[in-house]
Amino acid sequence: MDINVQPKHGLVTRHPSAAKPRPVPRPRAKPLIRSAGIRFALAYAAVFGVSAFALAFSLWYSTVGLLQRQVETAVRNDSVAISQDYLAGGMPALIAAIHNRLADPVDVERIYLLEDPTGNVIIGNLDHWPRGINQIDSWYQLPVSRGGVASVALLRELALPNGDQLLVGRDVRARAELRNVLRDGLLWALGLMCALGVLGALLIRSLFRRMMHNIAATTRAIARGDLTRRIAKTGDGDEFDELAGIINDMLDRISRLMDGVRQVSNAIAHDLRTPITRARTRLEDASLHAESAEDLQSAVERAMLDLDGIVAVFEALLRIAEIEAGSRRAAFAAIDLAPMLHDIDELYRAVAEERGLFLETSIAGSLPIMGDRELVQQAVANLLDNALKFSAHGTSISFIARAEDHVTEITIADRGPGISAADRNRATERFFRAESARSTAGSGLGLALVAAVAQLHNGTLTLTDNQPGLRATISLPGRVKEGK
């Protein structure tokens, strides 16, 4: 029988012309803010700018504050010293003290002005009494005139008991200029930072685009149906490489699943038609040619057996599909395989003995894994079923389970005909049956199920030559025992 069924709602990959591919919207030029690169860069620039501004501002504030305090302290000390001179020697001592201070060539920023109550200057280095001072013992920063030169000073007025007014202060023009220089510098730096931020944003955006372009182009091609495409890795081992790796793994899995679906639909078309045809033929033949009730009865019974076989194949297929879908991982629990394997050994030992086979079993004391007990049980049972089926009378089957380096290995090796090296890779495909196995009963789904179970547990099924015979090993990642 040569059946070649094309799936109706076919896979676009294989027949791109069969179904009109859905138009994939092309990315248009987007507003800048919709670019993730710009958003990241702006956010970064904003955070950077705000923190830099905060740093600069606090620097500026504390520097200016410190200068101000220094001047205030100096003026206050001056005032105290002069007051003591006055208290000690009266007006003459005061005038002498001011005179001395003004004559000092080191500190030229000192400012004094002594006036009598009528406003006549007694002594001092200011041209006139600055306007704006109306309170005693308060700080004023005012424009002043020193010898005809305009300047700025920090001033404090003292009242003398005889009614004279004394002004003590410091020329702070230089300091005010320093402060302005500092402020301008910081403002320039801020402007530069903004410019750099924008530049950085553009740079990051283009970097982003370049990296995304690779992934976007590949995924777009895949969305159109070309599942063979993979994302090229840069080899830098950076986050994008990691992302590319993850996406590629996902694509591998998707294409494996799609291959599986394709393979299964073909297999169902072929492998299930055969027994269905057999059952149908038997029934039709009986209804046309049965000569006695017994003939009819036996034909019906044989047809029922055929149907049971078909149902078993269906159930196995559904079970494999269920396992491959991965939903049973949710039911994974911490289990010890050892007791379960002992049970299987006991269950099959009787059969082996019945058939004149030697089952040589060695199971480690404890085999902790994270997994589904029932599925591992079925996988091991399948391997033992196979081993029993293909073993000749008098030969031995070894059944070994051990844990090494956090890997639990369950090996079942027989001395049967084995599987040829060429067929071994295909042995886990659904419905695959090696030439030597065609004459025996079976559906060709046993190893497919074992492989699916191993894969569900992030493990592997390895088939090797037992010289002669088949050695099948299920390797499952072990669970690290607590307290070890």
Place this chain on the structure above:
Amino acid sequence: MRILVVEDDKDVAGFVVKGLREAGHTIEHADNGRDGLFLAASENFDAIILDRMLPGGIDGLRLLETLRAQDNTTPVVFLSALGQVDDRVKGLKAGGDDYLTKPFAFAELLARVEALTRRGKSDGPTTKLAVGDLEMDLLSRSVRRGPQKIDLQPREFRLLEYLMRHAGQVVTRTMLLEGVWDYHFDPQTNVIDVHVSRLRQKIDKPFDLPLLHTVRNAGYMLRSEEV
């Protein structure tokens, strides 16, 4: 026994009803969830065979949950085309006592329904089981037939215990796999047959009257001739 069958498929329902009547049971049949719930809640049954997907707004799961919420403990066997492990777990969690996937063999259904109704009757722990002159002491874990003591491996003991608890009923291979080995799938190898035949060697071979019988196309039955 009085059994309620809630099944919407006419052919399946007709077949099940006919088979159960032939086996000597009294059957009520409902073809939708609403009628099924009404019957189950208002009358007394020894067992209910319940489909999961039913017309009439109430599916099998809801029917059973409603029933169990009313403290109705009638044994329920699900008969469903939903055969995934999750479906099975859901069915049993909702209060089902057994779960059989379609398509099914009638012998399997009959055996399971009869096993359930028997289970429902035996209250309290038993310490001794007996079939004919075969006696099992569950406390000392010893078996004797007539005057002769029989040595059994632990698993053979559990197998015999299961058969004795269901004495006079057909016990299918799947039931043994589930009940004795906790297997929920059918191995390709005839493991059960081998174990049963080994047990038979020990309890029947040296004696005149066989107790462990093979029921064709169904399974096994432990019974003494006079029952």
